[in-house]
Every structure is written in structure tokens, then in C-alpha cells.
Amino acid sequence: xxxxxxxxRHNRINPPSHRSNVNGMEGADTRIRGFPIATDRHRKFWDRxxxxxxxxxxxxxxxxxAMLTATAARLTATDRVLELGCGTGGTAIRLAPGVAEWIATxxxxxxxxxxxxxx
Numbered sequence: 001x002x003x004x005x006x007x008x009r010h011n012r013i014n015p016p017s018h019r020s021n022v023n024g025m026e027g028a029d030t031r032i033r034g035f036p037i038a039t040d041r042h043r044k045f046w047d048r049x050x051x052x053x054x055x056x057x058x059x060x061x062x063x064x065x066a067m068l069t070a071t072a073a074r075l076t077a078t079d080r081v082l083e084l085g086c087g088t089g090g091t092a093i094r095l096a097p098g099v100a101e102w103i104a105t106x107x108x109x110x111x112x113x114x115x116x117x118x119x
Contacts (some may be wrong), residue, residue, distance in 0.1 A: 046108035052116045054088045068094055075099050089115025 046053075064066050072095055075081070078089050079099040086104035088111055096102035106112050 041105045042110075046106075047110040050088070050108055050110035050114055053111075071095060072098055086115060087111050089118055093118055 068091065071091075075095065075098050077098065077100060080101040081095075081099050081103065083092055083102065083104045086106050087108075089104055092104035092115070094100050096104075104115065106115075
């Protein structure tokens with residue numbers, strides 16, 4: 001599993017006119033289908049609450065476990081997964097062993113730090 005904090009680079013969905021400097025990545029795309037993606041303000045918010053978010057128990061454990069089971073059933077050992085907005089990495093940690101590659105990304109370096117520290 002590979003964890004990274006950063007912005008999504010240009011893709012075919014978004015016109016180049018929406019490109020700017022996001023989280024220090026010059027030319028990164030700032031819109032997805034017309035909606036803004038994370039900005040420095042968003043990153044600061046998630047960095048600030050990351051520890052509280054990580055310490056908070058899941059609200060509906062059976063629903064989360066059902067989602068993991070349903071998702072795992074659709075993955076194969078040869079799949080390569082890119083997870084956008086991985087937060088503290090709970091889903092990646094649980095599902096990554098079942099695929100060839102799992103890249104987990106988040107705009108918040110603090111969320112990535114917490115995810116990377118998990119066993």
C-alpha cells in the first residue's frame with residue numbers, strides 16, 4: 001500500500017482552464033465536473049481535526065463491515081486501486097491485502113501521517 005498527500009493532476013473530465021496551484025502542485029486541477037476539489041482551507045481543516053477524527057468510533061460498525069465485504073467481493077488479486085480521500089486509511093488497510101496495488105491519497109498530510117502510523 002502506498003500513501004500520499006497531494007492533489008489530483010489534470011484528467012480528461014476537467015478542462016485545463018480550472019488548473020491552478022493546489023497544495024503547492026503547480027498546474028493541479030482544482031475542479032471535478034465543475035465542483036471545486038480540496039483547497040488549502042480544506043487541507044487545514046482536515047489537518048486540524050485529524051486526531052479527533054481518527055479517535056472517533058465508527059457510528060455504524062455493521063454497515064461499515066458490510067461495505068467492506070461487498071467491496072472486497074468485487075476486487076481481485078490483480079486489481080490496482082486508487083483511493084481518493086483515504087482519511088486515516090481504515091479502508092485501505094483492510095482491503096489492500098486483497099489486490100495487487102492500493103494507492104491511498106488524501107489532501108491532508110496529517111491524515112496520511114495517522115494512516116501511515118497504523119500497523
